[in-house]
Amino acid sequence: MKAYRGYMIDLDGTMYRGAQRIEAASDFVKRLRSKGIPYLFVTNNSTRTPAQVAEKLSSYDIPAEEDHVFTSSLATASFIAAEKQGASVYMIGEEGLRSAIRDKGLIPGAEDADYVVVGLDTALTYEKLAVACLAVRNGARFLSTNSDLALPTERGMLPANGAITAVISASTGVKPTFIGKPESIIMEQALKVLGTSKDETIMVGDYYETDILAGMNAGLDTLLVHTGVTTRELLANYPRNPTYAIDSLDQWNV
Amino acid sequence: MKAYRGYMIDLDGTMYRGAQRIEAASDFVKRLRSKGIPYLFVTNNSTRTPAQVAEKLSSYDIPAEEDHVFTSSLATASFIAAEKQGASVYMIGEEGLRSAIRDKGLIPGAEDADYVVVGLDTALTYEKLAVACLAVRNGARFLSTNSDLALPTERGMLPANGAITAVISASTGVKPTFIGKPESIIMEQALKVLGTSKDETIMVGDYYETDILAGMNAGLDTLLVHTGVTTRELLANYPRNPTYAIDSLDQWNV
Structure with missing residues (x-):
């Protein structure tokens, strides 16, 4: 397993399940933080501001400030401002x-x-x-x-x-x-925010059709965690595997 | 030209254009009425009741009572009641x-x-x-x-x-x-209301993709009138012609 220097992380199904905490997710982000590895939560949710998302994550005991959050709304507004x-x-x-x-x-x-x-x-x-x-x-x-x-x-x-x-x-x-996952528009922007290169960055998520495809489309390694939508059984239906697939983020060494 | 014993007639583009009267439409329906030929206005508009539609037609000097109007809403409700x-x-x-x-x-x-x-x-x-x-x-x-x-x-x-x-x-x-045009569900129901057989009934309308296709799908003869969407030029793009195509309902003998 490669030592990644930047993490992009999905939210629902990966960091929590609706209103339910995922203990291993909290520990995982704490490990990233204690090692000083940059991470960015990349979400298709367009309704909340980064501050609102960070507050929600904190309530699940996941270390997050506003600038750890990159939403499809931020990506969309940046996309427009860059064009005109x-x-x-x-x-x-x-x-x-x-x-x-x-x-x-x-x-x-x-x-x-x-x-x-x-x-x-x-x-x-x-x-x-x-x-x-x-x-x-x-x-x-x-x-x-x-x-x-x-x-x-x-x-x-x-x-x-x-x-x-x-x-x-x-x-x-x-x-x-x-703009959002699985498109690479949001991923390319998130990479700039994270400040790491593609070959040292990994995309972590629970849903093959958004998170994993977004990583693949942007040329990143991918880590599928079976705590949300895409179970081990469903994964068998896809022709191309993520770089890694695990049952819990407890199994992942940062 | 065949002498039809029943007429199904579209509204917008055929009987009027938005807020604009079509003089020939009024005369056409008056000719049907004076000869005692049954006619039914068949419309995809689901928002108005038959009484509201009849009132609108009367305001354009087109002879119409409530029971001359068959809407996609009537067809849908009848469809459900027949099933359950x-x-x-x-x-x-x-x-x-x-x-x-x-x-x-x-x-x-x-x-x-x-x-x-x-x-x-x-x-x-x-x-x-x-x-x-x-x-x-x-x-x-x-x-x-x-x-x-x-x-x-x-x-x-x-x-x-x-x-x-x-x-x-x-x-x-x-x-x-x-349920509505161009589906035959609405047309089969409208035929029962009109009380004429398919081979003696004609569908009149301005829009190939709803009116004329509805007539064709239900096995009726069709009359396209170029007062609305489908112009003579647009008609040339379709592989199958309506039974008749005219520029104004004034050209039609009932």
Whole structure:
């Protein structure tokens, strides 16, 4: 096993399971911290700010400050700012996306916006979808924080951002650019934040189709931990294996 | 030209264009009425009741009572009642769908409903989509009034019912049964209401992909009138022609 000098780490299913602590996850991050190895939590969740995510992690006894967190909202706002400084953005989303867009100096737009950005929004309305469709038909560049289709909650699987995004792509016939995992857009940005090179960095997660594919797409080694979605049995269905697969982060030496 | 004994007629683009009258349409329906030829307006619009549609037609000087109107909401409610009398239904939609479901003796349901039905709903919320997804995952039969993707309005093209329905199909992986044009479900029901046989009935409309295909799928003769979506130029792209194509209903002898 290689000694990695940078870790990218998924959240739900890897660091906790919904409201449930994962003891081995807390110990794992503490080991990284005590050895001074840089780590960054990379999440498709667009609704929370990095500070809110860090607070949640701390409540699970996982050492995390705001700058250990990289969200699909941060990645999306950075992507826009790099393409067009001061662009106008029509946004469907919550506080995490709203503050990321504002912090990058982007300005609110409507039917005439330069960009339409869709993130999960539990206050979604028909009117928000209508404005997004009009803006895309008017030529706005169409971005979506992530393509996740279903959101695990205590009520069951609810519609996630990729499903909401489908309204606009179906109605306009324009396909969005997705930013979050498994796309490499978020990973390339996260690498810059982490400050390590690809060959010394590993992506750690529980879900093959987002975390592991994101690592592979970005050319990183990958560590699948069977504490979430992709069990050992499900993994057997994929043609390409992650670099490592383990049952618990207790089995991993940093 | 055959003498048809029953007419099915589309609304927007055929009888009027948005808020604009089509003089020839009014004259055409008056000719049908004076000869005592049965006609039925067959519309994918699920939001209005037949009485509301008839009132709108009357305001364009088109002779129409409630029982001249057959909506995708009526077809959907009839479809459910025929499959399971007294079924529970979780509905996304407006007054046209709500009253059609109630009038068929179906009862309101939620996450445990027998059926999920999606019609256009400008008061759509995330919560409505969430309940629909939970019900479909719980095994509810998934219906949608129609598959239209974009709704022409004075503001531009807004998301239509097929695009809204895509949230639920994308998130759950379950494909809906569509009821409205171009499906033959609505046409078979409309034929029973009209009371004429297939070989003596013609479908009249402006849009190849809903009206003309609906007629073809149901085995009817078809009349395309170039007052709406499908122009003479666009028609040249389709491999199969309607039975007749004319520029104005003035050119048609009933």
